[in-house]
Amino acid sequence: MSWHAQIPKAAQKYLQHNRLDEVECVIADLPGIARGKAVPAGKWEKQTHFHLPNSIFFQTITGDWGEAAGPDGFLEPDMVLKPDLSTVTAAPWANDGTLQVIHDAYDQKGTPVPFAPRNVLRRVIDLYKARGWTPVIAPEMEFYLVARNVDPAKAITPMMGRTGRPAAGRQAYSMSAVDDYGPVIDDIYEFAEIQGFEIDGIAQEGGAGQLEINLRHGDPIKLADEVFFFKRLIREAALKHDCFATFMAKPIAGEPGSAMHVHHSILDADGNNIFTGPQGGETDAFFHFIGGLQEHMPSVIAVIAPYVNSYRRYVRDHAAPINLEWGRDNRTTGIRIPVSVPAARRVENRLAGMDCNPYLCIAASLACGYLGLTHEIRPDKRWHGDAYEAEDEIPQGLYAALELFDAATEMHNILGPDFARVYSIVKRAEYDEFLQVISPWEREHLLLNV
Known part of the structure; x- marks a missing residue:
């Protein structure tokens, strides 16, 4: 053929x-x-x-x-x-x-390379399949359109809109704000259509020049492929209009960070959502999945928040969760249950940053849920009210996150021991590189004062 x-x-x-x-x-x-x-x-x-x-x-x-x-x-x-x-x-x-x-x-013997990200995700999906389950996910991608920045010493600034003014912040869901950089969005739509990708919606987020693109739910590998392709697609569309698209978790000080929220549901062999029972109620599996996220997410924060900049996004009262609480239709919780009909019941992981590798992020999130399902982990009580009042449950930096990752041997068995070994070594090498750089803050406050 x-x-x-x-x-x-x-x-x-x-x-x-x-x-x-x-x-x-x-x-x-x-x-x-x-x-x-x-x-x-x-x-x-x-x-x-x-x-x-x-x-x-x-x-x-x-x-x-x-x-x-x-x-x-x-x-x-x-x-x-x-x-x-x-x-x-x-x-x-x-x-x-x-x-x-x-x-x-x-x-060269035909064995999948264990630290290739697509193979890591496939390994996790195969564990689900062995139980007769099919994971379904839907990613939400947040990113910024910013002015060209060719000098790393200069702060990143919002792009210039068609009005001749920089993109404004605090304009979440504003159609006028979206229109201000309409030519870039038009090319995103056109490129996506040519590439065969279905966009579920584009919205202005809370940051200056910050957008969110939602993708239709489906197979985890297919959706990870699309996020991988979309990052390049969006960058190319931005460059056509003399601006940059950035997927940094926190590119602009004082503005919200960019997340990649991941919605999960699991189907049985008959195509039924295992989170929903015959009468439309929530099942034990639904709560076990949440319990797995709560118990095991700390050990994979280093995967879903992979850079030193990632931890600048986790700011109290600033559009990113800093907890592992779960709640219904509550965007202050790290684990949110969106409003849906019973057949579409799903669990949203709001902790991942858009700077993540989509294959590894989805694999890590599904791995947490898998351990919850197989070990029948019960979650904490549902959180009512503002979860920013809860205790901080996110590691305060990449080094602390890697310490948790290295100790999580059960998670290593799910993602692959050789992947865990390589990932930790590479991320620690990056962290050591970061420590060799002297920041403007250090020069400003330490040079003459200490």
């Missing part, structure tokens, strides 16, 4: 109107950056795989390396990367006809 017949309909339609010039063969590394190769179309049609060194998973966000290669040393053996044709999508911003395709990573 021709590969053309195996790719999504949106990609087939793109090829009807564009001569294929190049194929971008990509895979997400630990930070979620697209790594890979651009291959001429004629060559790609003849190849069944390509190679990259496994060291791409040992690289920090700065481009340095963690000493995570294992006992054989830093030999950088080649991985075998095989295309998943169900992920083929256009790169509509390219000058010539270009497709993108996500690949899966295997070692």
